[in-house]
Amino acid sequence: MRKGFLAVSAVGLLALGSLTACGDDSGDQAGGGSGKTPKIGVILPDSSSSVRWESADRKFLGEAFKAAGIEAIIQNAQGDKNAFQTLADQMITNGVTVLMIVNLDSGTGKAVLDKAKSQGVATIDYDRLTLGGSAEYYVSFDNVAVGKLQGEGLVKCLTDAKAEKPAIAYLNGSPTDNNATLFKEGYDSVLKPKFDSGEYTKAADDSVPDWDNTQAATIFEQQLTKTGGKIDGVLSANDGLGNAAISVLKKNNLNGKVPVTGQDADPQALQNILAGDQCMTVYKAVKKEADAAAELAIALAKGERKETGQTVRDPEGNRDVPAVLLTPAAIYKENVKDVIADGYVTKEQICTGDYAKLCTDAGIS
Numbered sequence: 001m002r003k004g005f006l007a008v009s010a011v012g013l014l015a016l017g018s019l020t021a022c023g024d025d026s027g028d029q030a031g032g033g034s035g036k037t038p039k040i041g042v043i044l045p046d047s048s049s050s051v052r053w054e055s056a057d058r059k060f061l062g063e064a065f066k067a068a069g070i071e072a073i074i075q076n077a078q079g080d081k082n083a084f085q086t087l088a089d090q091m092i093t094n095g096v097t098v099l100m101i102v103n104l105d106s107g108t109g110k111a112v113l114d115k116a117k118s119q120g121v122a123t124i125d126y127d128r129l130t131l132g133g134s135a136e137y138y139v140s141f142d143n144v145a146v147g148k149l150q151g152e153g154l155v156k157c158l159t160d161a162k163a164e165k166p167a168i169a170y171l172n173g174s175p176t177d178n179n180a181t182l183f184k185e186g187y188d189s190v191l192k193p194k195f196d197s198g199e200y201t202k203a204a205d206d207s208v209p210d211w212d213n214t215q216a217a218t219i220f221e222q223q224l225t226k227t228g229g230k231i232d233g234v235l236s237a238n239d240g241l242g243n244a245a246i247s248v249l250k251k252n253n254l255n256g257k258v259p260v261t262g263q264d265a266d267p268q269a270l271q272n273i274l275a276g277d278q279c280m281t282v283y284k285a286v287k288k289e290a291d292a293a294a295e296l297a298i299a300l301a302k303g304e305r306k307e308t309g310q311t312v313r314d315p316e317g318n319r320d321v322p323a324v325l326l327t328p329a330a331i332y333k334e335n336v337k338d339v340i341a342d343g344y345v346t347k348e349q350i351c352t353g354d355y356a357k358l359c360t361d362a363g364i365s
């Protein structure tokens with residue numbers, strides 16, 4: 001496990017190291033070289049669909065800009081599309097030279113990106129690709145790979161539990177988030193062949209609007225009712241949705257018996273894994289994502305262009321967007337310790353109260 005984890009880190013570093021400066025510094029592109037002082041605006045999506053945005057992304061982006069001595073404004077739209085647009089307008093008025101966004105949906109994301117561009121402000125899609133958008137760069141993880149790890153994780157936990165012909169429920173992410181589509185593509189690639197062969201059955205398949213954790217609990221409750229309690233595994237697209245399912249399983253004394261997947265390595269999810277209530281999560285080293293995005297933003301702000309060595313196809317805009325895609329890692333009970341060793345969460349956050357013994361058992365010292 002440890003070995004694999006380190007290998008993943010090395011891939012991440014490689015990806016970063018491959019951002020090389022390109023010759024053209026002419027400064028005639030949006031946001032760059034116009035003699036303006038570099039100033040970067042970042043709009044995060046919310047603070048409830050995942051704790052990562054406030055606890056990891058804000059922190060690591062802030063640190064990266066600070067280390068480079070670049071002024072940055074980081075705001076959170078709190079799930080409100082109007083607020084998202086207002087924040088973008090304010091940032092442009094305040095003279096940002098580069099705008100980085102995590103869109104709430106492609107429609108409003110595109111409007112914001114296009115407006116920024118028309119005002120000479122360069123843009124970056126951070127974590128979520130804006131379909132039909134106009135960002136100069138896209139920085140994220142390989143999101144199909146994230147979904148594959150979730151599918152494989154669920155299969156591993158069901159196999160370990162010797163489940164026979166398990167009935168699977170899907171709790172997909174927000175239908176307005178392109179990442180949710182990619183995650184599903186990944187886990188479908190693992191699970192669909194099993195549905196087709198009759199090895200597994202699909203009991204339910206629902207998307208959770210805006211990744212809303214409260215709605216996720218209601219949706220999962222309905223899935224459980226609809227199937228007469230016959231759900232043997234939950235493919236949940238992130239930790240918040242997974243925790244919602246676990247809360248419902250707990251009420252029905254089914255927690256620990258039904259494997260649940262996740263994503264983000266939230267402190268709560270890591271505790272769920274240690275307790276045996278969650279099968280796995282997917283760790284995305286947000287520091288690497290933030291560092292890569294900050295590096296590109298700073299280059300754009302200085303009127304430089306960097307080669308990312310990779311592109312991602314935007315099927316709606318029919319264009320190849322220069323991209324940095326980092327490698328995610330699967331986390332099970334045995335390697336929760338690696339997320340702590342990587343500095344993403346602290347032992348103090350995880351090993352509280354009853355979790356102290358579970359931490360010791362899982363080799364967290």
Ligand code: BGC
Pocket residue numbers: 049050052127128173177179180211238239263264
């Ligand atoms: C991100 C996930 C996050 C989810 C909900 C996705 O776009 O990639 O890390 O859990 O949004 O905020």
